[in-house]
Amino acid sequence: MPPAPGRKATCEGIVVVLDVGPHTRLGLPIEKTFYNKAKLCLINILQRKIFADKCRDKVGILLLGTDETDNPLAKPGEYQHITVLQSPREVDWACVEAAQKLPRGSHAADWLDALVIAIDLLHDPMGDIYSATKIVLLTDFCADFSADQTDVIISSIKAIGADFSVIGPDVSGENPTQLSWSGKPKTTVQRAGEALAAKIVQAVDGIICSFDEAIPQLLLFQKKTSGSSNWNAMLSIGEDLRIPITGRIKMRRATPNTWKRCHATDDSVVTIKEKSYHRTDDQQTAVPEDEVIDGYRYGTTLVPFTDEDRQMNYSSGAESAELSVLGFTRSEFCGLAERAGDQVLLVTAKEGDEDAAVALSAVVQAMAELDVVAVVRRVYRRGCKPVLGALYPSITQDYECLVWVALPYREDVRALAFPPLQRHVASLTQQQTHAIDALIDAMNLNITDSDGDAEELLDPETVLNPHLQHYYNCLTDRALTLTRPLPQPHSHVTALLSVPVELREALDGVTERLVQAFPTTKIVKRTKRERHDLFGAGDDANESKRSRGDEDENVEPGGPTAPPPVTLGPRVDRVSTATPLQDFQVLLSQQPFNFFALCDDLGEVLLQIVETISQGLLSESSPAERASIDKIVACMQALRKECVIISADTYNSFIRSMHALCLGRGVLNKVWGRVAELQLGLITSAETPKSSVDQKEAEDFLSVDVPSVTAPSEAPAAQMQDYDDLLDDL
Amino acid sequence: MENIDFNFGLDGENGEEDAEEQWQWEGRNATVFLIDVAPAMFEKDAAEEESDIPFIVAMKCVHASVCRQVVSSDQDLTAVVFFNTLNCTSASQQPSTSSTALLATFPHVAIPLPLDRPSADRVLTLESYLQDGRSKVTREFGGICEDASLGDALWASSNLITQCKSSLSGQNVLLFTCRDEPHSSNAVDLAKKAKCKARDLDDAGIDLELLGLGANFDASKFYKALITLDGQAPDRSIAGASSARLEQLQERVRRLEHKQRATGRVPFTLATGLEISVGFYTSISTARKPASVKLHRSGNDLIKTITKEYREDTGELLMTSDFCKYQEYGKRKIKFTVEESRELNKVYPTGIELLGFKPSSAIKAFHYVKPASFLYPDDKNIKGSTAAFAALLTRCVARDVVPIVRVVPRTNASPSWAALLPQEEVLDDDGCQLRAPGFHVCYLPFADDFRQLDMTVGRARASNEQVDAAKSFIKKLHFRYDPSSFENPDLQTHWRNIEALALNRRDLEPVTDYTVPDYARIRKKTQELVSAFKDLVWPSGYDATAAAAKRPPPKPRATAGIAPAAAGTPSVEDMARNNTVEKLNVATLKEWLSARNIKVTGKKKPQLVQDVYDVLSA
Incomplete structure (x- = not known):
């Protein structure tokens, strides 16, 4: 009997295979690492599923390169260092949070093995679970692989009818095979891996694209049509x-969906409504x-x-x-x-x-x-x-x-009458007419590109509603961080309804003439200003400061017309690996800020720098390494100073992760000496009543482990596990 | 429920739009109808035998205007002022209770209706003037004369407006007279005083408009100078025009009422450094039936409804501040305060920003999401706005392009975008404005707003001969559409009923439903052409009604069970391994077998299943 219509599968099954091996995090700055971009892709894939209306799609997450091994096909010596973070299931916020706390692996794993597991996870012979299946592979192909299963994989992907996409390798550029994402020449293994992936993609009619192509699309939400x-x-x-x-x-x-109303603090509250009628008299x-x-x-x-x-x-x-x-x-x-x-x-x-x-x-x-x-x-x-x-x-x-x-x-039409404009039209000068004509020419949205193809910019069929995009971003932000004030609109959202980049240059060329041709004077009405002074001025000043920040004003003195958060120049909106301390301080001075998110950001950056040192990218005791350690220590000082006042636990939890990471990466002696020297250990209850750490514990934490780092060159497996657990807390 | 999509008539579903309507409230409009009651106003125009006397024409305009206000803007205020009465106070009005008592009185200027919102009593008062005309005026104010000073009349009118306590968005004085020389030629003082008062009105932001009655009214004799302040207020469009036709006059009054009712004033950025100010006007706004109110059974007093909310567990009274708004996604309630939920709309600063230009042909009929707004420049906030606006308007018309803009009409409004359709001024034969100059803001859809429809490709198309047959009857059904030609029969009926109750009318005038096609006329004009057309396009015996009742054939994709097969042939093999091939449907089996060159025609399902096993075991 064929499946009954009621039971017909309506959801898609998707497995995202993501490489978290050590090579994916090499290099600086943190935002540009493969690991980070892949994580961003994963989070966005999950979020899009959450916001797609009536979407029952199930998403699984498969990690390769993890320290541990946890997958259904694992046997000793086979399918190692591949972990099923999540079997395919309906996406909720817990999935997104899991993706945000993505572990950092320290082993290389075979991405072809991972594909086999992914196919296994999507196994659905009767077609009554999934209406369609999809496998997304995010790897930089640094790890060794054995190609002997390739044909089986191709036929299996075809057999389950899965869409196969590979995101990551830049295959469209000028020299597709020359440079890896980190800017280094691609290794032989990488080149072979990419070639093989391309072969599979071709065989199963899949897609291969770079982050630059994928991320802008993934960042935007599309309502289920x-x-x-x-x-x-x-x-x-x-x-x-x-x-x-x-x-x-x-x-x-x-x-957006209509808003529902509930008790602000207590979800369990049941309310009773009572309606009563009253005369409009005094009683x-x-x-x-x-x-x-x-x-x-x-x-x-x-x-x-x-x-x-x-x-x-x-x-x-x-x-x-x-x-x-x-x-x-x-x-x-x-x-x-x-x-x-x-x-x-x-x-x-x-x-x-x-x-x-x-x-x-x-x-x-x-x-x-x-x-x-x-x-x-x-x-x-x-x-x-x-x-x-x-x-x-x-x-x-x-x-x-x-x-x-x-x-x-007839009742709906408001008849409008306005004075004629003929007088103004008649007195237009030639200069004014030309200025407007030049503007019309410069800002023609039907352009012809270099290949001679006509293209319509801002075509209604492609312009997504920025309001909905911002709405989804705000919901995401609130769902994941309860206390944070609403975020400002992202630049990729405001760009949706702004002058297209293609026209900016031409527009700049005609602006001056236009401004000269049409002199304008703002008229400040006294009554209005007075009203403003009484009620608005103070608030306004604060508000503009809060929403813009000093940085922005320096970059864009273009006047009051420029929308504040549009893509106009570098803004400090997160801590970077290049200038973490400065960024941290700028962000602290900006209102409003979310202290915990900021500390998390800084912590993440510091751990990234530690990892870079530990991977020996910088030669032993080089000035660069010393500079990096100075950077770390300076940041820790700043972070600790703020945390003593606001939240001791945040710092203590960070320093424990830092300790574990240093231990795991064998660089404890390099960093820890400085930490002890500058008294940057746990914040104790003597410093702030908010801390539950006593003096003894703090001293032990600083001193005890130092001797154990005498032979740190290879990281023992047991310690690696600690590191993982601790990172999860961060 | 997909059905709800179509229900225009039902309430609800329009929550957002209603909220927007409320935002447009900027204050009330105040209109003073200043009516000359000199004897000439009660004399028939010799040239227009059919028409009413000028006084009745004027009062009909006022009556229509007040009745319209009841329906469309019952917060607006009107007053009626007569000049050239004998007395300045009414015989029937109690000076102590009337608000006019506070106002200075002027000789020969009377105020039959002080500034107030419309009501049944006021409509009935107007109707009594319409019915009794001169005798009613004489009864109330002792008689009529020609001695009033126009300056006094204007002064009395402006007093009504300036002493009004409500915040006003628009202030008009509409002057009705049939005498183009209000003062005898030697009364230079009076003329000077009138001009002086007209200037005061202008200074106070009150618009003075003239509605000259009678075909021979010559504004240039006296009034033109008064209305245009000797040319210093040249933006007054209607100055000096006169009309004897009631409909034309009423239409003009209707346009004047809506004047200056800007929804808001916003900056319009043409380029960095060039920002002009424009007024944002509502040109189309769906009129709805008013919400009902609660009344007390005895006495018909207004009753307030109070809704209170309590916690079920503790019985504690809950305030609005105890609640928040939320959306549910990903198994979590995502909560926002009420203010935050509004803040979410804010993506761009308030105002209009130019994004580019497109040829006007790029805007298609299906690019529509909501009624258009209208833009007109405003030099009062930014000087030089009108010049730049006028330049943009005329160049857009000349080049046949439309500006594409981003629109955020108010703080906290969600952003939108639009094509600005230029409209040049159009005047009628008398020089009165039919279409105002400015830009229509035609809102554009976003990608999210397009629905995905499967359009069946390659359906039957008509031949040239058939198209020509269609043209022949379409040509016969030509008419000139005007946006104000059709009244909403539902609203009209509703208001007729309310009006009948409010004004104690016995006989209900039937409401004509203009939305019903005039079948008799259509048949008369097209009967033969249509039957010729039907003979050309349809086989004999085609019955459209029967054809419509037939269910369309099921679409192929609706057939269950094909989907798994589409996922790839191996699933059949898998099923064969599990001995479950029987679960597949006939279509799938046939497809699978045909792909392997096995004959399937005429075979029943058991045979097909057996064939599959045979193929796989072979």
């Missing part, structure tokens, strides 16, 4: 001509419900309105759904500016009725040739009020249809 139900009716032109048609919604503004005398009747206002006069009066209400008289033509009018009389309603329907002949299709085709073509629009009355179904609308003919190569948009009633 919805269709429309069919509205079946008769298009009637008089009583004698009736054509069966189907209307479907083509356009309707997608808005607010209560009135029993049965003495209350409905009425309407006629200006200031109150008019009771009984059920009997309601009998006289309007009825459309339509027995069923109808779309009736009142007449045809030249398209110029029915302009695009005077329309009403909130949606656009596409009207086609009823599915499967080719006789209707011919009749409608004749009407559509005739309307197009005569350049007319039909004015129609639409009744959605019996009992609904009639809506006036216009039908515009639309003919494409593939289909013909009528576009229906509501028209306003």
Whole structure:
């Protein structure tokens, strides 16, 4: 028996295979490491699933390069250092949090092995779990692999019908095989790995793309595209001509879901609503419900309105759904500016009725040739009020249809009257006319690119709603960090509705002429300013400071017109590996800041620097290494100073992770001596009552481990495990 | 429920739009109808035998305007002031209770309706003037004369407005007269005084508009100089125009009422360094039935409804501040304070920013999400705005391009984007404005707003002959559409009912439903053409109604069970291994077998299953 329709699989199964091996974190700065970019991709994939409407897709996460091994195919010596972080399941915020705390592995693992496990995780022979499957591989191909299973993998991917994407290698650049992501020449292994991956991708018709191509797309959320139900009716032109048609919604503004309301602090609170009626006298005398009747206002006069009066209400008289033509009018009389309603329907002949299709085709073509629009009355179904609308003919190569948009009633139209502008037009100088013409030329959105192809910038079909994007970002931020104030709109969001980069240069070329041609003076109204001074000025000043920060003002003195957070130049919005201390201090001085998030950021950066030192990228005792250690120590001093005041636990938890990492990477002696010397150990209860660490524990922490680091060159497995656990806490 | 998408008539579903409506409130509009009641106003115009006397024409305008206000803007204020009455106080009004008592009185200037919101009583008062005309005026104010000073009349009108306690967004004085020379030619003082008062009105931000009655009214004799302040207020568009036609006059009053009602003033950035100021106007706003109110059964007093919320467990009264807003995603309630939930809209600063230009043909009929707004420059905030705006407007028309802009009309408004459709001024034969100059803000959809529809490709198309047949009857059904040609029958019926109750009308005038096609007329004009068309496009016996009732054939993708097969043939092999091939449907089996060159025609399912096993075991 085939699967019953009700049980039909509606969700996609996705396994993200992510390389967390040691080589993925080589080099600086932290934001540019493969590890970080891959993590960003993973988090964004998860978030997109959370926000996709009615999405039941299941996502699994498979890590390769982990210290441990935890996967269903693991046998001694096989499938080692590959961990199933999460079997495919519906995505929730816990998944995102797990992805944020992604472990750092210290072993290389075979990515082909990981693919085999991924295929195993998606195994769904009956097709009743997944409607489709997908495997996403994120690796830099540094690890050794054995290619002997390649053919099996290709046939298995084909067998389960999975989409296969590889994100990471830059294959589109000028010299695709020359440089790795870290800027170093690719190793033989990497080159072989990439070639093999490309071969698999080709065999299974998959995708291979770089981070630069993938991330901008993953950063933006796309609502699951919805269709429309069919509205079946008769298009009637008089009583004698009736054509069966189907209307479907083509356009309707997608808005955030409606907000729900709950008790602010306690989710368990059940509320009871009580409605009461009162006179508007001084005592607010209560009135029993049965003495209350409905009425309407006629200006200031109150008019009771009984059920009997309601009998006289309007009825459309339509027995069923109808779309009736009142007449045809030249398209110029029915302009695009005077329309009403909130949606656009596409009207086609009823599915499967080719006789209707011919009749409608004749009407559509005739309307197009005569350049007319039909004015129609639409009744959605019996009992609904009639809506006036216009039908515009639309003919494409593939289909013909009528576009229906509501028209306003007389009551909806506000007649506007304004003084003529003729006087101003007449006095325009040639310079002014030329300046505007130059602006129109410079900002033409229909451009021709270098290949001579015409391209329409800001095409409605591709511009995502920045409001929704910001909304999703805010929800993400709030879901993951409860206390943080709302984030500012990201630059990739504000860029959606800004002057396209392609036009900026041309625009700059005409701006000066334009500004000269049209001198403007701001008029400050005294009354307004006074009102401002009384209530607004103080707040305004604070607000602008809070939202912009000093940095921004230095970079963009362009005046008050420039939207503050748009991509205009470097802004300190997170701690970088290059200047962590400075960044930390700038961010602390900016309002508002989230102390804990900031400490986490700084901690992450410091651990990254430690790791770089430990991987011997910097030669032993080199000035560079000393500089790095100085950097770490200076940051720790700053961090500790802030934490003593605000949160001792944050620092203590950080310093423990730092200790474990140094121990695990065998660089304890290099860093720890300085830490002890400068008294940068645990914050004790003597320093702040917020700490639960006593003096003895603090001293032990600083001293005890120092001798044990005499032979730190190879990291024992047991210690590695500690390090992992501790990092999870961070 | 997908159905709800179509329900225009139902309430709800429009939460966001309603919230926007409230934001547009900037204050009330105050209009003073200043009406000349000199004897000439009660004399029939010799040239226009059919029409009413000028006084009745003026009062009909006022009556229509107040009735319209009840429906569309019942917060707005109106007053009626007569000049050239004999007395300045009414016989029936109690000076002590009337608000006019606070105002200075002027000889021969009377205030039959002080500044107030519309009500049933006021409508009835206007109707009594309409009915009794001159005798009513005489009864109330002792008689009529020609002795009033226009300056006094303007002064009385402006007093009404300046002493109003509500915050006002627009202030108008509409002057109705049929006498183009209000003062005898030797009264130079009076003329000077009138001009002086007109200037005071202008200074106070009150617009004075003239509605000259009668075909022979010549504004240039006296009023033109008054209205335009000797040319110093040249932006007054309607100055001097006169009309005898009631409809035309009413239409003009209607336009004047909406004047200056800006939703907001926002900066419009053309380029870095060039920012102008524009007023943002609502040109189309769906009028809805008013919300009902609660009244007490006896006495019809207004009743307040109070809703309180308690905790079920403790019985503690909860305040608004105890609640927050939330969205649920990823199995978590994501909470925001009410202010934060509004803050989320803020992505860009308030204002309009130019993003580029497109040819006007790039804007398609289906690029629509909500009714357009209107832009007109405002030199009061940034001087030089009008010049730049006018330049942009005329160049856009000349080059046939539309500016593409980002629009954030208010703080906390979610961002939108739009094409600015230029509109040049259009005047009627009398020089009155039909279309105002400015830009229509036609909002554009975002990628998120497009629905994915499967359009069936390659359906039957009509031949040239069939198209010509369609053209022949379409041409017969031509008419000139105007946005104000159709009244909303539902609203009209509702208001007729309310009005009947409020004004104690016995006989209900029937409401004509203009949305119903005139079938008789259509048949008369097109009957033969339509039947010829039907013969051309449809086989004989085609019954559209029966065809519509037929269910369309199921779409291929709706067939269950094909999906697994599409995932790849090996799944059939897997199933064979598990001896579960029987679970596949016939289509899948046939497809699989056909792919292996096995004949499937005429075979029943058991045979097909057996074939699969045979193939695999071979």
